[in-house]
Amino acid sequence: MTKLRIGTRGSPLALAQAHETRDRLMAAHGFTQDQIEILVITTTGDRVRDRPLAEIGGKGLFTKEIEEALFAREIDLAVHSMKDMPAVVPAGLAFAAVLPREDARDAFLSFAAGSLQGLPGGAKLGSSSVRRNAQALRLRPDLEPVQFRGNVETRLRKLKESVAAATFLAVAGLNRLGLTQHITRIMPMEEMLPAVAQGAIGIEIRSDDSVTRGFVEAIDDRTSHIAVASERAFLATLEGSCQTPLAAHAVLHGGNLHLRAEALTLDGKDVFRHEVKGLTEDAVAMGREAGEKIKSAGGAKLLTS
Helix, strand or coil: CCCEEEEECCCHHHHHHHHHHHHHHHHHHCCCHHHEEEEECCCHHHHCCCCCHHHHCCHHHHCHHHHHHHHCCCCCEEEEEHHHCCCCCCCCEEEEEECCCCCCCEEEEECCCCCCCCCCCCCEEECCCHHHHHHHHHHCCCCEEECCCCCHHHHHHHHHCCCCCEEEEEHHHHHHHCCHHHCCEECCCCCCCCCCCCCCEEEEEECCCHHHHHHHHCCCCHHHHHHHHHHHHHHHHCCCCCCCCEEEEEEEECCEEEEEEEEECCCCCCEEEEEEEEEHHHHHHHHHHHHHHHHHHHCHHHHHC
16 A cells, blocks of 8 residues: 545544544554555535525535535545435445444533523524424524534534524534534434434545555554444435435444434424434344335425425
8 A cells, every 4th residue: 555545625623533433444454654654625605605505406516515625536435424325325336444433412502591402582593404493493493593504613603603603513523623612502312313324523535445444444443434324314205405304313222233223304393303223233224214214204395395
């Protein structure tokens, strides 16, 4: 091997995830830092910051250019936040590893109140996530969602400037960036079930690249990989995108898996939930089952919301 090339977005969080991947590869294989190169790739989602993701094409906006670099053999592996990944992986690519999952919960951030329920009536809620908006509106239908994109520092600045009274960020990202001091309250999963695969880092490779696969599989966390596969099977069954408020979280206990999943209408007025327990070997089937049950229960409301 001359040099292993990692492709990543250039945000502080994406770079932290790429460095974690590099460090794990170095520890597993005895590589030196000079043997692993991190290449920053700008995606459409990074370039277009003033419009909602759903309006300009959805989750694939953060992955398309990186996956093109994989196909072009400009990089050997790509590091992604799994919650940003579309339900279907392009033919010829595969996820060879999922790193140990961070805290999957959402964090409430506000200078105006200690909790979502404590916000003033009609307060503005800053978020670019249709899931978080729908879940928040279910708890506080009086709130006014406003578009809120940008990295952690940008969103904190917007809060200080009173562009919005509150926002949500993933606890995992704040942990990885060492910014947990900004968390006002961690949202219990009973109030806000997280996005599919939230907190998980996935490593994508070319399917036929057996050399890179061998390196990457050595740092795979089996527990996280199985949980994420179950959640993503739910996502794929509902053909979910960033335009659909979906949430899911799977937990493994020994040889068993417990999956909770939900879909909401955009206004949060209707929520459809399913919970299933079974063997870890049936993780993907359980995810599909949850998707089918929720699709059947939600019907036209989910299709037209």
